[in-house]
Amino acid sequence: PAGPLDGAIYDDNAFVRTVVDRREVALGQQVTVTYYLYVRSLATAPQVTQQPSTDGFWVHDLLDRNAPPEALVQSVGNNTFRVYTLRRFAAFPLRAGPLTLGAMELQVPVGNPLDMIFGGGPAAVPRSSLPVTVNVIEPEGAPAGMSRHVGTLEVTSALDRGQVPTGDAVTLDLHLSGIGHVESTDTPTLNIPGLRILQPEVSQRTTVVSERVGGEKNVRWLIVAEQPGTYTIGPFRWAVWNTETQQWTTAEAPALTLT
Numbered sequence: 001p002a003g004p005l006d007g008a009i010y011d012d013n014a015f016v017r018t019v020v021d022r023r024e025v026a027l028g029q030q031v032t033v034t035y036y037l038y039v040r041s042l043a044t045a046p047q048v049t050q051q052p053s054t055d056g057f058w059v060h061d062l063l064d065r066n067a068p069p070e071a072l073v074q075s076v077g078n079n080t081f082r083v084y085t086l087r088r089f090a091a092f093p094l095r096a097g098p099l100t101l102g103a104m105e106l107q108v109p110v111g112n113p114l115d116m117i118f119g120g121g122p123a124a125v126p127r128s129s130l131p132v133t134v135n136v137i138e139p140e141g142a143p144a145g146m147s148r149h150v151g152t153l154e155v156t157s158a159l160d161r162g163q164v165p166t167g168d169a170v171t172l173d174l175h176l177s178g179i180g181h182v183e184s185t186d187t188p189t190l191n192i193p194g195l196r197i198l199q200p201e202v203s204q205r206t207t208v209v210s211e212r213v214g215g216e217k218n219v220r221w222l223i224v225a226e227q228p229g230t231y232t233i234g235p236f237r238w239a240v241w242n243t244e245t246q247q248w249t250t251a252e253a254p255a256l257t258l259t
Contacts, residue, residue: 005076007130012079014039014108016086016129018052018101024135027096028150028181029243030213031134032062034088035104037127038074038081043109048086049126053102057091058181060206060213090213092181093136100133139241142248146239147188149251151180151214153240157253159233166228170258174219174236178251182215188236194227195258223258231258 008017014037021032037046045068069084086104093099107124142148153176160171176185183204190197204217223233234255239248 007132008038009128009130010076011127012040013110014042014125014127016104016106016127018103018129018132020101020132020134022134023132024137025093026150026241026243027093027136027138028148028184028241029093030151030180031057031091031093031101032088032211033091033101033132035086035129037069037084037086037106037108038076039084039108039110040079040081041110042082042084046086046106046108047124048104048106050103050105051087052104052129052131053100054091055102056094056099057101058094058184059092060090060208062088062090062208062211062213088211090208090211091134092184092213093134096136096138098133098135100131103129103131105129139246139248142241143239143250146237146250147186148239148241149178149180149182149185150241150243151178151182152242153178153180153182153185153238153251155236155238155251155253157234157236157256159256159258162257163259164225166225169222169224172221172223172233172256174221174253176217176219176238177215178240179212179214181213182217185217185238187219190221190223190233192231192233194225194229195231196224196226198222198224225258229259232256233258 017036071082105128201220207214236253238251
């Protein structure tokens with residue numbers, strides 16, 4: 001690291017460090033959080049005694065926790081450390097205001113593995129990272145009357161048929177995809193006199209591209225035409241806060257017509 005060693009209490013033998021890619025974010029914007037172990041010599045694998053608290057965040061892991069971490073070499077001051085990535089995850093704030101990512105605590109068996117051959121066991125020392133606080137702000141100027149999403153969003157909708165006899169059913173599919181916590185997007189409520197709309201089926205999945213978390217969400221309604229007529233369904237709109245341009249845009253699937 002260049003400059004001050006933030007997120008850690010320095011120790012000549014071993015310490016744990018918390019690193020976040022940003023300290024101020026919009027409500028719903030991804031924060032990438034990484035916990036590192038810096039150690040001069042490591043006899044055996046460290047034991048995590050407390051995972052960090054993530055109250056107020058939705059979290060998605062970016063590393064396989066069961067995979068053995070690989071070590072890098074870094075110099076801190078005049079000392080050389082082996083650095084292990086203990087955990088990395090994407091954290092999405094669920095409310096505005098200051099939110100704290102808690103400390104990770106572990107027992108670190110310091111010492112040379114060769115010492116164990118001659119009867120000397122490693123000394124396990126407790127180590128903890130520092131908690132890190134992220135300031136979460138709610139972007140102003142959002143278009144009124146629309147659900148909100150932070151990141152990018154594409155929306156499409158389709159009816160399996162545009163014309164049916166009274167008493168028959170049609171299927172309406174709504175598909176959302178993009179970057180950000182797509183799973184948390186609101187499911188629209190449909191209430192159209194003359195149509196009986198059953199509770200929707202919702203399926204979703206999380207995607208990760210270059211450690212940016214996104215997702216897909218599919219909503220399917222079964223709609224029964226109870227009275228003759230021509231019905232307009234939609235449009236479906238979301239206000240989208242683009243974290244790069246710092247501006248609001250609108251993602252929309254145009255209105256559909258059912259006869």
